[in-house]
Amino acid sequence: MSMRTAALTLATLFSAPSEAFWRMPCPGRLVQERIDPIVDPGEVSGHVHTVSGGSGFGFETSFEQQRQSACSSCPIKPDLSVYWTPKLYYMAEDGHFEDVPQAGEGEGVTGGMTIYYEQRGGPDDDDLKAFPPGFRMLAGDPFVRNATDAEAAPGKAVSYACLDYTGPAHEETEKMPDYNCPNGLRAQISSPLAGTSHMAYPIGAYNNGRCPDSHPHHLISIFYEVIYQTNLFADRWWGDQQPFVFAQGDRTGYGFHGDFVNGWAPEILQDAVDNCLSNSGKIADCPVFANDLYTDEECQACRLPTQIDEQVTGNLSSLPGCNPPTNGPEYATPQSCKTPEISSPTQYFTNVIESLGWEYQGCASDDIASRTLTGGFTWSDDMTVQHCIDYCKGEGFSLAGLEFANQCYCGNDYANQAAAPDPKILGNCWQPCAGNDQEVCGGSGALSVYKSCDGDACSNAVFHVNGTESASSASGGSSAEKRKRHIHKHAHGHAKFH
Template sequence: MKWITARALALVVPVQAGLRFQCSTLTIQRLDPVVQPGSNPSAHVHHIVGGNAFNATMEGDVSTRATCTTCEFPEDLSNYWTAALYFKHQNGSYHRVPVIPVNPGNLDGYSGTVGGITVYYTQNDLIRDTIAQNPVKTFPPGFRMTVGSPTNTGAPHVGLRYQCLSVGGGRGREMPDFPTTPCAGGIFVTNHFPACWNGKDLDSPDHQSHMYNTITMDGFVAAPACPASHPVRMPQVTYETVWDTSKFNSMWPSGAPNPFVWSFEGVNGKGTHADYMFGWKGDALQRAMNKSECFYDGCGSLQKQQMATANKCTVKDMVGEVTDGWLDKLPGM
C-alpha cells in the first residue's frame, strides 16, 4: 500500500467517508478466539488491541460484555490482533520486538498511545459511481474474519506488506516479505482485509471464505463491484503496526539473513496475518459510514476518548507465561 496521508486521501476521494484511529496495546499473550476458540493457550503469541471482553472464547455480541477499549472511539469495543514479532539471535535465543505507535507522540491532538495499532475503516475500495447502488453495510454482531495465513510460503497475499522506516519515520518501498537489511526506524506492517461479504455467515471454517477480495493491487484503491457470491460491500478494514526493530540492528551481522520471525517461527514474512472481531456498539459504525466528505474525525457522529483514558483499559494475563525478555524458545514451540 503506497502511503497516503489522511488529508491527501480525503482530497482524492471527497465523496467517501473513513475512520483512522489509534488503539493502544491491550495485551500480548497466547490466545486466539477466532482460529482456536477455547484454547488456552493458543498456538502462538498475539499482539491484541481493543475491548476488554477479549478472552479465549468470544461468541455473540462482544460489545455487550466489554466495559472499555484501548481505542480512541469508546463505542468501538472490537478486537484487532496480529502475531507478535520476535528477534532471533545467532545464539538461538529469542526476544520479543516492542510495538510503537504509528505516529508517536501526537495524532490530531490525541496523544499518549502506548504501542498498539492504527486502524482504518474506509469506503476507499469502492468505485465512486457504485456507492449509491451498493452502499457500505457494516458488520453484524458476532462477525469475525482473518486475512493471511501463517502457513503461506507462496505468492504474497494482496494487501499484506512490509516497509522499512527511517529514523525520522519516512517509509521505504513496499515489500511482500521481511526487509533484507536493517531498518533504522523499525518495520512498518500493513494488514488489509477483504471487503465483500456473502451476506449470510458471521464466520466460515477457514475464517475467510465468507469474505471476498476484489482488489488485485495494494492500497486504498477503487475496486470492482462485489461478486454475486459475496454481494454485500463492507467497510475496508486495515491495520498498521510499527515494530521497533531498531534496538536489535546492532545484533544483525552484516550480510546475514533477516533475523526477525513471527511468533509461529515464521521466518517467511509471507505468513503475516491478522484477526478481526467486530464489537461496535449499536449502529455507531454504520452512522460513520453513512457520512461523506469526512475522514478520520468520526464523521461528526462519533465521540473520542483521550488515550490516557483508553490506556486504563486492561485484561488479565489468562495464560501465565513469559513472552518477553530473552527466551530459549518461542512460547508454544
C-alpha cells in the same frame, strides 16, 4: 474545463465515500499472550498475539460479550471491537529469541496498533455496509511463506514499510526487508471487503476492486498498521537475512495476519460509513463519534490480566508454543505439542486481609495536579504494601494508595470520585514495589488502593476476565489439524448478512 468546474470535480472526488477513511490509533493493548478465540476458541492458541480493543475479550468471545466491555484500549467509545496481530521477535545467532517492542512501548506504557476504516466502494461505487452483529474475520494466513496471487490474498494485502524519517523513502515490500529500518518496521494488512456468509477479497485489486458475484455485500474495509521497533536491534544483525521472526515461526513476513471480532453498535457504524466522509483520516473530523472518545490514559488503563503461566517476553530459548522458524516457500505445517493450562486471571494485589485487616479496592487513577487521595503522604526506597498501610493507619486514615513503586498516599475518601477504582477496569497498576518486587505498588498516574475493613466484611477486588471466571484446561494442547481447519474456515470472516 473551467477552473470552477475543475474545482467542483476535485471537491466531489475528495468528498466521495470511495475516498473517505478514518484512522484510529489504539495507544494501548489489552493483553499479550497465546490467545485467539477465532482459530482456537476456549484453548491456548498456537502462537502469541498482541490484542487491542474492548475489554470483553477472552479465550471465547462474542458480539454480545464485546458489547459488554467496560473500556477499550482504542479511543472510539462506540467501537468495542477487538483486533489482534502476531507478536514479533528477534532471533539471535545463538538461537535465542527476544521480543521486539511495538511503537510507544516502555515504562509501563503498552504499544498498540493503528486501525484504518476505509470507505472504498470499488469501480461501481457500491453502497457500503457496516459489519453485522456476530461478524468476525481473519485477514491473512499465518502459515503462508511465499508470495500468493493478489486476488486470492493475502498476496499484496500484506505489505511492509521500512520507516526512515530523515533518509530516502523505501518502496513497500511484500515480505520483511533484508535491510535495517532506522525508525522501525511497519507491518500492514488489508481485510477482505466482500461478503456472504464468508468473506472474499475483491476482483482485480485487493483493496478497491469489484466484489465477486459470489460475495455481493460490499463492506467497509479494515487496514491494520503495527510498527515494530526493529531499529533497537540495528547493531545485532547477522547472516544474510533480516533477524526477525513472527510468533508463528514466520521468517518471511508473508504470514502476517490480523484478526477482528466486531463489537460496534451497528447503527453507529453504519452512520459513520454513510456520514464520515472526510479524507483527512482524523477521527475528530467524523461527527458521529468525534465527541465520544476515550483519552490515551483511559486506553492505557484498559488491560486484561494474563491467564497462561508462560513467558512470552524477554530472553526466550524458543518461541512460545511449537513454532520452529521457517522460511518456506512451502506452506508451514502447524505443530502439536503440550501447552500450559488456561488458569485463573493473574491478580495484581497482595492479600493482607488476615494479616493487616485491609482489603484491596482496585486501581485508581491519579493526577499530580489533582490528587485522588489528599491526606498523608510518604515515600521510601523500601516501599511495600504493608509499609504504606502501616503509615496511613498510623496517621488515622482508612485508605492507602501506592503509586510509582515508592510513593504512598492516604485519605478517608476519594477527592475525585471519577478517579476511584472501577472493579470492571484492571487499570494501570503494574509497577513492582521498590521494597519488594513480588508486590505491585501502582504505576505512573495509578494508585493500588487498600482500605481498612472489618472481619467477614473484608473482600478483595478480584478482576475477572469475561467468559473465564472458572479456569478451563488445555493441558493436552490444541490439535494442529483442528487449528488448520479453523484458519481455513475463518479466512476470511463470517457472519449473517441481511
